[in-house]
Amino acid sequence: MRVSTIFKKCLGNRNFILGSSMVGLMVLLMVVGFFYMPYDPDAMDTEHTLEFFSSQHLLGTDQFGRDVLSRIMEGTRVSFLVGALTVVFGLLVGGAIGSLAGYYGGKVDEVIMKLIDTQMAFPGVLLALMLIAVFGNSIQNLILALGVMSIPRFARISRSGFIKYRDAEFIKAARSRGAGDGRIIFLHILPNIVPELIVTSSLGFAGAVMSEAGLSYLGLGIQPPTPSFGKMLSEAQGEILKAGWYVLVPALAITLLVMGFNLIGDALQEVTEHGR
Amino acid sequence: MSNAQMENQQPLLKIRGLTKEFRQGNDRVKAVRQMDLDIYKGEVFGLVGESGCGKSTFGQMLVHLLDPTSGTIRLAGEDITRPPRRERKDLCKRMQIVFQDPYSSIDPNKTIGWLVEEPLKIHGIGRTQKERDEKVGKVLQAVGLDDSYRTRWPNELSGGQRQRVAIAIALILDPEFVVCDEPVSALDVSVQAQVLNLLLDLRKEFGLTYLFISHDLNVVSYMSDRIGVMYLGSLVELGDSEAISRMPLHPYTEALFSASMDVEGDRERIILTGDLPSPANPPAGCPFHTRCVACTDRCKAERPLLREFEGGRFCACHRVEERTGLKPVAAPEQKEEKTE
Numbered sequence: 001m002r003v004s005t006i007f008k009k010c011l012g013n014r015n016f017i018l019g020s021s022m023v024g025l026m027v028l029l030m031v032v033g034f035f036y037m038p039y040d041p042d043a044m045d046t047e048h049t050l051e052f053f054s055s056q057h058l059l060g061t062d063q064f065g066r067d068v069l070s071r072i073m074e075g076t077r078v079s080f081l082v083g084a085l086t087v088v089f090g091l092l093v094g095g096a097i098g099s100l101a102g103y104y105g106g107k108v109d110e111v112i113m114k115l116i117d118t119q120m121a122f123p124g125v126l127l128a129l130m131l132i133a134v135f136g137n138s139i140q141n142l143i144l145a146l147g148v149m150s151i152p153r154f155a156r157i158s159r160s161g162f163i164k165y166r167d168a169e170f171i172k173a174a175r176s177r178g179a180g181d182g183r184i185i186f187l188h189i190l191p192n193i194v195p196e197l198i199v200t201s202s203l204g205f206a207g208a209v210m211s212e213a214g215l216s217y218l219g220l221g222i223q224p225p226t227p228s229f230g231k232m233l234s235e236a237q238g239e240i241l242k243a244g245w246y247v248l249v250p251a252l253a254i255t256l257l258v259m260g261f262n263l264i265g266d267a268l269q270e271v272t273e274h275g276r
Numbered sequence: 277m278s279n280a281q282m283e284n285q286q287p288l289l290k291i292r293g294l295t296k297e298f299r300q301g302n303d304r305v306k307a308v309r310q311m312d313l314d315i316y317k318g319e320v321f322g323l324v325g326e327s328g329c330g331k332s333t334f335g336q337m338l339v340h341l342l343d344p345t346s347g348t349i350r351l352a353g354e355d356i357t358r359p360p361r362r363e364r365k366d367l368c369k370r371m372q373i374v375f376q377d378p379y380s381s382i383d384p385n386k387t388i389g390w391l392v393e394e395p396l397k398i399h400g401i402g403r404t405q406k407e408r409d410e411k412v413g414k415v416l417q418a419v420g421l422d423d424s425y426r427t428r429w430p431n432e433l434s435g436g437q438r439q440r441v442a443i444a445i446a447l448i449l450d451p452e453f454v455v456c457d458e459p460v461s462a463l464d465v466s467v468q469a470q471v472l473n474l475l476l477d478l479r480k481e482f483g484l485t486y487l488f489i490s491h492d493l494n495v496v497s498y499m500s501d502r503i504g505v506m507y508l509g510s511l512v513e514l515g516d517s518e519a520i521s522r523m524p525l526h527p528y529t530e531a532l533f534s535a536s537m538d539v540e541g542d543r544e545r546i547i548l549t550g551d552l553p554s555p556a557n558p559p560a561g562c563p564f565h566t567r568c569v570a571c572t573d574r575c576k577a578e579r580p581l582l583r584e585f586e587g588g589r590f591c592a593c594h595r596v597e598e599r600t601g602l603k604p605v606a607a608p609e610q611k612e613e614k615t616e
Contacts, residue, residue, distance in 0.1 A: 169375050170381050172336075173445070176368065177394065177449070191385045
């Protein structure tokens with residue numbers, strides 16, 4: 001199915017509309033943040049700590065008197081950066097590995113899939129913890145760890161796509177016209193599994209945002225004072241009795257992003273499968 | 277084309293002892309066994325048989341989609357059984373294939389213009405886009421599609437239109453030989469005749485030679501100059517299309533004609549019982565003896581060879597003489613194949 005048809009069908013899907021408006025809201029916050037923020041997200045103001053929502057501080061202030069809205073706006077950057085780079089990494093590495101396995105089959109497939117299975121035997125967060133412990137605590141390592149974690153998912157999807165199409169009649173037809181492996185892989189099979197890859201990317205994005213929040217909450221990954229949703233959540237935890245609303249703000253931000261991308265993923269899956 | 281004409285010619289394709297085995301677990305299944313066949317330039321050779329008899333496997337071996345286990349294929353005298361990579365690509369320009377199902381044999385994600393142009397790009401034909409566009413336009417016109425189809429997508433086309441596109445893609449490289457692998461079986465009956473006539477017109481226009489594979493005897497006898505009948509991976513009868521339909525020699529051919537016979541036919545209807553035996557475990561003796569109406573003890577023990585009979589006809593049956601009165605032309609070749 002072509003991307004234009006998929007897009008048209010998506011516009012009629014309730015989950016897609018809901019999901020994309022959630023994600024859209026977060027994107028809007030991020031984009032506006034590049035040009036305008038109500039306050040410097042790192043500026044402390046000990047006079048006004050843990051204030052409830054007001055016209056000065058739309059989403060209140062944290063225990064150091066920093067403006068929560070500004071911190072959320074900056075936090076979206078981290079989430080989107082981590083999510084996007086993780087997906088790109090997983091898509092490139094996992095997609096390539098899976099395509100090779102699926103297209104060539106046989107021994108190549110067996111070896112690659114055994115490696116993937118081995119990696120999947122490790123719990124994802126444990127793997128990330130290990131990588132961060134070994135290579136140090138930085139955003140690059142966090143993305144690397146999450147990227148490595150997302151490889152199996154992409155590899156499996158592209159492998160099954162390639163297996164589905166490698167013996168298809170139109171691939172045979174292309175071969176009988178003299179098309180080489182490169183042409184068949186990139187021009188005939190890949191465009192046909194784009195819908196599946198988009199779905200996986202969307203779900204992978206949600207997963208990466210979630211994992212980043214989780215690791216930052218544990219104090220790994222994003223380091224203060226850079227705001228990140230997970231970090232804000234853990235800071236708010238200490239003040240939960242004094243200012244319960246403060247926990248809700250980053251929690252809501254994470255929910256919007258993760259749920260938004262999951263809804264988009266589900267909707268795409270629905271749309272592309274019914275269309276076939 | 278008459279027999280006399282053909283005898284003066286070198287065959288375009290000369291196939292000898294072509295065999296394809298597939299591995300199925302520990303078993304080896306002979307999908308095609310020891311096929312000998314000559315296909316002459318300009319003819320339509322019809323290959324008919326039930327599904328699973330190996331006719332598509334045979335066709336795909338000719339265009340190198342499958343590698344034969346043994347045997348040789350010669351194209352205009354040149355051995356093309358196992359060509360090196362480079363030559364394999366060049367051979368695509370000379371031999372093409374049209375598949376059965378135009379819904380699955382066309383990439384759904386490309387426009388018609390892109391698909392028809394692709395072979396030109398693969399083989400570096402036509403230096404400029406304009407040159408290639410002209411060629412695409414010409415071949416689309418030849419298959420009866422106008423220029424507006426270039427920008428259309430496969431899912432906007434009907435089965436017949438799609439098959440026309442598939443034919444255009446096969447013809448754009450200007451091949452000498454085209455394998456038509458059940459090209460109309462997936463189409464509506466109303467469209468079948470159009471596509472068949474198109475194929476016949478194109479043969480004249482482009483000077484093509486066809487191997488026409490089908491399970492439909494009516495279609496094959498309409499299309500072909502000569503017919504080969506396949507059963508369980510080997511030829512059981514071969515001869516002029518007209519002669520075969522007038523008087524089939526092999527009981528299997530007879531049964532096929534009887535099954536597709538019109539109501540006014542005066543021959544008694546023969547109904548085959550039982551299924552096609554598994555090629556993994558073929559019956560001993562004549563492969564057809566399990567379903568044959570004229571089976572004798574000899575048929576159960578000894579595998580008949582393809583023998584030549586009067587009138588340039590070939591048949592692999594022990595009982596041709598007593599059943600039809602035709603005399604064999606020469607003693608059968610001593611090339612007994614062991615029956616496993």
